[in-house]
Amino acid sequence: MIRTRTLAVAVAAVALAAPAAAQTTVDIYDTATGTDRLGTVTFEDEPGGGVRFTPDLGDILPAGDHGFHAHVTPDCGNGGQAAGGHYDPGATGRHEGPEGNGHLGDLPRLASDAGRVVTSVVAPRLTMNDVYGRALVIHEGGDNYSDTPASLGGGGARLACGVVPAAAPGLPPTALVALMALLLTIGAYARRRQMSMAGQG
Numbered sequence: 001m002i003r004t005r006t007l008a009v010a011v012a013a014v015a016l017a018a019p020a021a022a023q024t025t026v027d028i029y030d031t032a033t034g035t036d037r038l039g040t041v042t043f044e045d046e047p048g049g050g051v052r053f054t055p056d057l058g059d060i061l062p063a064g065d066h067g068f069h070a071h072v073t074p075d076c077g078n079g080g081q082a083a084g085g086h087y088d089p090g091a092t093g094r095h096e097g098p099e100g101n102g103h104l105g106d107l108p109r110l111a112s113d114a115g116r117v118v119t120s121v122v123a124p125r126l127t128m129n130d131v132y133g134r135a136l137v138i139h140e141g142g143d144n145y146s147d148t149p150a151s152l153g154g155g156g157a158r159l160a161c162g163v164v165p166a167a168a169p170g171l172p173p174t175a176l177v178a179l180m181a182l183l184l185t186i187g188a189y190a191r192r193r194q195m196s197m198a199g200q201g
């Protein structure tokens with residue numbers, strides 16, 4: 001009887017842990033000061049594939065499009081230059097935008113409506129793990145998803161930047177399930193031992 005209940009609880013634990021879609025929010029700072037917080041960008045798994053980025057940035061960025069990328073180094077220092085180049089694990093050396101075959105860190109541009117940026121975008125080739133441990137950079141100008149006529153989409157100066165933590169906070173679901181199974185096994189063993197001792201008494 002105990003074994004059946006243990007199994008049921010374990011199955012429920014797996015069912016609860018599996019779809020735990022993490023959502024991570026990154027604080028975005030003005031690179032001019034490094035300390036003025038402009039707002040946030042939240043990213044999460046997109047059910048159809050890729051990663052959805054939802055900005056919440058108010059009244060700061062000039063109206064129009066802004067280049068938006070995952071840069072390699074999780075450091076926004078030196079006016080955003082410390083973030084290094086676009087995340088490019090395949091070493092393609094090409095800027096082709098979110099749908100291309102170049103840098104994986106080429107995200108869809110963000111649209112600023114009278115300074116306010118709230119419209120989410122989806123980068124179809126990314127996974128959450130590509131974003132952890134990087135820097136999110138927002139450029140002064142737009143992004144034509146090409147290296148011509150200007151390199152890296154032509155976005156120019158790095159206006160805003162946020163450091164993404166190295167890993168999702170909390171234990172991964174597999175570790176939680178393993179821990180749960182261990183606790184249940186110990187619990188079942190203790191109960192059985194208690195029952196057999198009571199029988200002897």
Ligand SMILES: [Cu+2]
Pocket residue numbers: 067068069071086137139
């Ligand atoms: Cu960039």
